[in-house]
Amino acid sequence: MRACQSFSCLTPARPRLQWRQPTLGLTLILTGFLSACQSISSHQDLGLQPSSNPVTVENVTRNDRLAQLGAQQHPRILATYGGEYKDPKLERMVAKIVGKLTTVSDKPDQTYRITILDSPNINAFALPGGYLYVTRGLLALANDSAEVAAVIAHEMGHVVANHGILRQAKEVETAIAGRVATEVLHNEAASREAAIRGKLRLAQFSRNQELQADAIGIRMIGEAGYDPFASARFLQSMDAYSAFRSVSGATDASLDFLASHPATPQRIELAMRHARLIGAPGVGTTDRNSFLDGIDGLLYGDSPNQGYVREQTFIHPKLGLTFRVPNGFVIDNSATAVMATGPGEVAIRFDGASLPSGSSLTEYLRSGWVTGLDESTIRETIINGLPAATARASADRWQFDIVVIGVNNKVYRFLTAAPKGSNALLPASQTATHSFRLLTPGEQQAIKPLRIRVVTVKPGDTMESLAARMQGTNRKLELFQLINAMPPGSTVSVGDRVKLISE
Numbered sequence: 001m002r003a004c005q006s007f008s009c010l011t012p013a014r015p016r017l018q019w020r021q022p023t024l025g026l027t028l029i030l031t032g033f034l035s036a037c038q039s040i041s042s043h044q045d046l047g048l049q050p051s052s053n054p055v056t057v058e059n060v061t062r063n064d065r066l067a068q069l070g071a072q073q074h075p076r077i078l079a080t081y082g083g084e085y086k087d088p089k090l091e092r093m094v095a096k097i098v099g100k101l102t103t104v105s106d107k108p109d110q111t112y113r114i115t116i117l118d119s120p121n122i123n124a125f126a127l128p129g130g131y132l133y134v135t136r137g138l139l140a141l142a143n144d145s146a147e148v149a150a151v152i153a154h155e156m157g158h159v160v161a162n163h164g165i166l167r168q169a170k171e172v173e174t175a176i177a178g179r180v181a182t183e184v185l186h187n188e189a190a191s192r193e194a195a196i197r198g199k200l201r202l203a204q205f206s207r208n209q210e211l212q213a214d215a216i217g218i219r220m221i222g223e224a225g226y227d228p229f230a231s232a233r234f235l236q237s238m239d240a241y242s243a244f245r246s247v248s249g250a251t252d253a254s255l256d257f258l259a260s261h262p263a264t265p266q267r268i269e270l271a272m273r274h275a276r277l278i279g280a281p282g283v284g285t286t287d288r289n290s291f292l293d294g295i296d297g298l299l300y301g302d303s304p305n306q307g308y309v310r311e312q313t314f315i316h317p318k319l320g321l322t323f324r325v326p327n328g329f330v331i332d333n334s335a336t337a338v339m340a341t342g343p344g345e346v347a348i349r350f351d352g353a354s355l356p357s358g359s360s361l362t363e364y365l366r367s368g369w370v371t372g373l374d375e376s377t378i379r380e381t382i383i384n385g386l387p388a389a390t391a392r393a394s395a396d397r398w399q400f401d402i403v404v405i406g407v408n409n410k411v412y413r414f415l416t417a418a419p420k421g422s423n424a425l426l427p428a429s430q431t432a433t434h435s436f437r438l439l440t441p442g443e444q445q446a447i448k449p450l451r452i453r454v455v456t457v458k459p460g461d462t463m464e465s466l467a468a469r470m471q472g473t474n475r476k477l478e479l480f481q482l483i484n485a486m487p488p489g490s491t492v493s494v495g496d497r498v499k500l501i502s503e
Contacts, residue, residue, distance in 0.1 A: 073127050077117070082306075085118035085136045085299070093294025094134065097149045104223040106160050106216075114152075120301050122238055126155040140300050140452050141237055143485045143499075145287035146230035149221045154231070157216030158209065214267060215274055222278035227286050232271035237485050239264040244475075244482055292497050296454040300501050301472065304449055307333055311474045314338055314350070315439070317447045321412070323350070323436040326428050346418045346428050355411040361389035361404050364411060370402055371395055384437045394420065401429040405436060412436070448503040452483075457496040466492065471502045 078084065098114055112130040117123075120137040127133075132155050134148070142148050214231065222228040242264075278284075302308050307316035309331045315322045325331060329342035337351040355364060362378050370393050377392040386405050393400040399422070403414040414436075416429035439447075450472045457466070467480035481488065483499050492498060 071129070071131075074115075074131060077127070077131075077133060078115075081117040081119040081121070081123075081133070081135060082303070083118050085116045087116070087298065089296075090136075090139065090294050090298060091116060093145070093291060094139075094148065094152075096290070097145055098132075098152060100224045100226075101149060101153050101156060101220055104220050105156060110156075110159065112156070112159070118299075118303060122241055124151045124155050126158040128159070130159050132156065132159070136298060139295055140298055140499075141241055141483060142234060142291070142295075143237070143288065144227075144230065145291040146221060146226040146284065147234040147237075147286075148291065149224065149226045150217060150231035150234055153217035153220040153224075154213045155217075156220065157213035160216060211267070211270060214271055218271060218274040218278070222275070222284060225285055227284035228275035228278040229272070229281055230284075230286065232268050232275060233485070235264055235268045235271060237482070239268075240482055244478065289497070292454045292499075295452050295499075298452040300450045300452050302333065302449070307338070308447065308449065308472075309333065310472055314340075315447055317439065317444045319352070320439045320444055321407075321436065322439055323432050326431045329428075340432070342424075342428060344418065344422055344424050346416070346422065346424050348428060348432050349415045349417075350413065350432070352410055352412045355406060355409055357409075361387060361406050361411065364404060365389055365391050365402065370400075370415075372400070373402075383433060386436075386438075388433075399425055401425055403429065403433040405433070407438065450501050450503060453500045453502050454497055455500055457492045457494055457498060459494055461492060461494075463490065463492050466498060466500065469500055469502060473501070 094114060094116060098112060102108065102110075102112065110130055112132055114132050114134070116139070117133055117135045119135040120140075121135050122138045122141055124132075124134040124138055132152060134152065134155075138151065139148065142151070218228050218231050221230065305318055307314060307319070309315075312327060312329065312331070313322060313324045314331055314333070325340040325348060326342060329340045329346075329348070331338060331340045333339070337349050340348040340350075342348075355361075356367075359367070362380060365373065365378050366375060370391070372393040372395040374392050374394070377390075379390050381388045381390060383403075383405055386407060388403060388405045390404075391402045393402060397420050398417050399420050401414075401416045403416075405412045405414075414429065414433050416425060416432065418425035418428070455466070463480065463486070464477060467477040470476040470480055473479050479501065480486075480498075481490065483501070486492075
């Protein structure tokens, strides 16, 4: 957990949160330069010598202005999405898919740099110059190689069509129009109108780009031999995931694929139409077994550096702490805080910060990081053997209960919010804060991350019995059906391979 320097009493809205911590990994590099493999018994017999100027990504992109633009943004992408996810088996699976797609690209000499991001969000995107990104969360949701190919081909379509540069030019044009209205005309109303028109143009421009990339991508996967209907199929899975998340609360919606793309029903309809131009359902391969082999063991949800959510409990083995929220609350975590939302507009925020040297907890409460603090309510207390302090605050129509707990040179902060007049504030706050405790070394060692586990259906297995083996959720059957793209009423057959989520 990253310590939050300060926060104020804010209106508790539906959070868009998820903790992320960069990890070391490997960027996959592929180029469109393909050649046949030959068996050579001796390079010296043929007079072959190592090239003094080998074909590498660095050499190919050295004078590529678009690649340089992508390279400038690459570190920011890694910082936003938790860094690279390292898994050689998974990387080889993705590389195989991209390799097949490069053979049918409209720009066969385009160099692509593929990065798997260590994020549970469902997303994929492209930067100018062939920088392609896919999150491990998206790979966990997909069900075969054709679906992953559809997503990556869509992003390659953006690269082929130079959408990044075109959008950048349009944004510059819009910014110039706004400055003219403000600086030349000195007309604030005209400036606002120009800004609104510009945003509408950019939104439409973006939708058109996405639909064009869909068409390019579906054609590419069809030519590469993949099932062209995979695009529509995965769009349906993402739509179902979005609905599941809107009820459960899961990850940062602003970092997800559907947040920046056209309405899903329209895209599914158009994707089906493009696929039918290639062939009838059943054409092409899904390469499902190869895909399942690649994602078996894939980290699911939060990483050890982010802390884990287990139904109503938050556990952070790295920091060595845990607490529980009331029944009916949903926990999300982010790079800056843990957020739990419950009935009656009640919300709990938890984060950590450094305790200033020589400062007591009561002095820390008075140090100005809480807006609307009622200093007369500040009290010292003990929570599970740890020094703590409590206080109350208010702002607008909200009331707040604040609890800070000292652990060595750190302070962990709970801020519970409820509408003024609500009787749910103290019960919610006390459930979370009174359950806060430090983990024992044995508990820290015993906690394992959740992963995708691919299993083969055996005689006697049912969808319900398989779903019962899922961990980390109290909506086991619903999530099992979602990650396996099985609608209600589906059945499993002996020999089927399905995905489970477990330690």
